Amino acid sequence: MTELEKGPQGRRRGRGARERILSASQQLFRDQGINRTGMDQLSAVAQVSKRTAYQHFAGKDELVAEYLRRFDPDVMAGVFDRTDLTPRERLLAAFEIPESTPLCPYIAAAVELHDPQHPASRYARDYKTAIAGRFTDTAREAGATDPERLGEQLALLLDGAAARTRVLDGDSFPTAAAIAAVLIDHALPAASPGQPDE
Structure with missing residues (x-):
């Protein structure tokens, strides 16, 4: 193992540390918010040095963006890609949110960050646009007369x-x-x- 692969006190860095940092961010950002969570606390919960945290993420902004990017990369694939449901049933299934599911982190991030140019704000916009797109595509498949309008609604x-x-x-x-x-x-x-269903 080279010196570059080791963190402080010879602890191995790498995927394990990165995943622990992201896991800690999910817990802390959800429980207390992005602004109230500092890198010192994130490092402590992730059990990595602050130096190691900054080796994986250039700063908190980059960590927040990665946290959002990984939250639901397939844009509700568990709903919209189901083949056992009709298009109408898929549209309704999007509202069947289990109580244990964390509430939308994109809304929370956008409210807290106040910066439309922040990388996390861009991920939030992209995700919300993608959700409307999935609704629109499914509405079109269901035969909606105005699928774009229904998707946005x-x-x-x-x-x-x-x-x-x-x-x-x-x-x-x-x-x-x-x-x-x-x-x-x-x-x-x-x-x-007298007309068949489409």
Whole structure:
């Protein structure tokens, strides 16, 4: 092992340290927020030296961006890529959020950072755009008359439910799902008598 592969006191750096730092960031950013979490605390929880933390991440901004980038890289693939559900069912499944699921870190990061040019803010925007895109694609597949509009409505509704759940410390997703069902049914053309469903 070369000296470059060792951290302080000869402890091995590498993937293990990086993963511990990211794991600590997930816990601390969720529990106390990004702004209240310092690199000293992150290093202590991750059991790495501050020097090692900075060898893996140039600074806290880079760590925050990586934390968000890794949170849901497939943009709700567990919902939108399901083949056992119809497109309409997939649209509704996006609102079936288990209570144990951490609430949207992208909303929390955007609110805390106040900087639209921060790398994490860009990841948050990209993710939110991708969610609306997945809703739009699925709405198109379901036969919606205006899939872009329905996609944006459902994305906004999902974000609203996440924010309300966070603020009120309650579960707003069942109500959001009921509203989503009305929006979806209104956006899908009713089959005329004598015409096959699309």
